[in-house]
Amino acid sequence: MSPKKKSEYAVPKLKDFSTAALDEAVKDLLAAVVREAREVTSESDWKIFRDRWMARANGFLTQVNTLWLKAAPKDAKRDVGQRVNEAKKRVDETIAAALERMQTAASASRLDAERIDVTLPGIRRPLGSEHPVIKTMNEIVAVFRDLGYSVEEGPEIETDYYNFEALNFPPNHPARDTQDTLFIANQESKPLRDRLLLRTHTSPVQIRTMEKMKPPVRVVCPGKVHRNDAPDATHSPIFHQVEGLAVDTNITFCDLKGTLDHAMKALFGSSVKTRFYPSFFPFTEPSADVQISCIFCGGRGYRDGGPCRNCKASGWIELLGCGMVDPNVYGFVDYDPKKVSGFAFGMGVERIAILKYGVDDIQLFFNGDVRFLEQFA
Ligand code: PHE
Secondary structure: OOOOOOOOOOOOOOOOOOHHHHHHHHHHHHHHHHHHHHHOOOHHHHHHHHHHHHOOOOOHHHHHHHHHHHOOOHHHHHHHHHHHHHHHHHHHHHHHHHHHHHHHHHHHHHHHHOOOOOOOOOOOOOOOOOOHHHHHHHHHHHHHHOOOOEEOOOOOEEEHHHHOHHHOOOOOOHHHOOOOOOEOOOOOOOOHHHOEEEOOOOOHHHHHHHHHOOOOEEEEEEEEEEOOOOOOOOOOOEEEEEEEEEEEOOOOHHHHHHHHHHHHHHHHOOOOOEEEEEEEEOOEEEEEEEEEEOOOOOOOOEEOOEEOOOOOOOOEEEEEEEEEEOHHHHHHHOOOOOOOEEEEEEEEHHHHHHHHHOOOOHHHHOOOOHHHHHHHO
């Protein structure tokens, strides 16, 4: 019988209140509750079962009260009362035990459902790896770290002062033009030097470093820079640079040449040659562009029976800007140009990665195509 259906048991009316008759009635009652308890298979079954027995209104126990106890003749009441109480206790216990059995079974089946096989292979999450630009940037930094340089960083949102003024850019220098520089909006109410912009190079970190450090200074400053350039195969509005700065007593152009020649050999191989070509930067004097012998044609200018496309048959590839720190710059940071001298350089990380890995489009670095990126893992 399902406990939802009506019980087969009914509390009998007693006519005979003798001990034997009472024993018989209690035996039947307990047998019924035990039988019904055994048939309970869920908590909702159990509630129906409980109510059938315990409901105040017309539960079996209430019926026992009226049909047995209240109906008993006066002289039997004591005995009937005692037996009814005992029987009620047993019924209570049986009902409580049934609930406990339900709950244990439910938690066991929940445990069973949640069982996991720890010997199964796990879900493999593919490990990421360094982005080729970051990897190249770290390689460049490592070359200078081995020479005793430490690393400095600066903000990507800079003031006009650090990005231009303190680097000796005259007020109307074309580099300040909106053609090149991305300015933060609504800065017009501020004095020019406090206006915010996205740094166009890592050179402002030179100034920030010299403001907080006295010579000797040897630092490299890796980081992201921004220019208002339309993206194409060789341009990107966001790219990375590594700046270098060495200031000390008696630093000469020879030190600059030796340092960068070593760095280029460390990055591109010991057979690479360097040459310094006159150039201009407002914050260095004299200034130079560094060229390396073409790593594709070995500096010959031709390859596979034709002119080398990578160096336009010149045998040289222009790679970075450098120079001796302009004495005017020292004036902005309280260094004495009569006592100290130094050099600075700045190189584009993507440009170096493009050459090192033979990448033909700078956009590949920024598109996030895993098929490209995983080649560098
Ligand atoms: N900041 C210059 C640029 O972005 C590069 C440079 C750095 C030149 C340091 C000289 C010295 O083009």
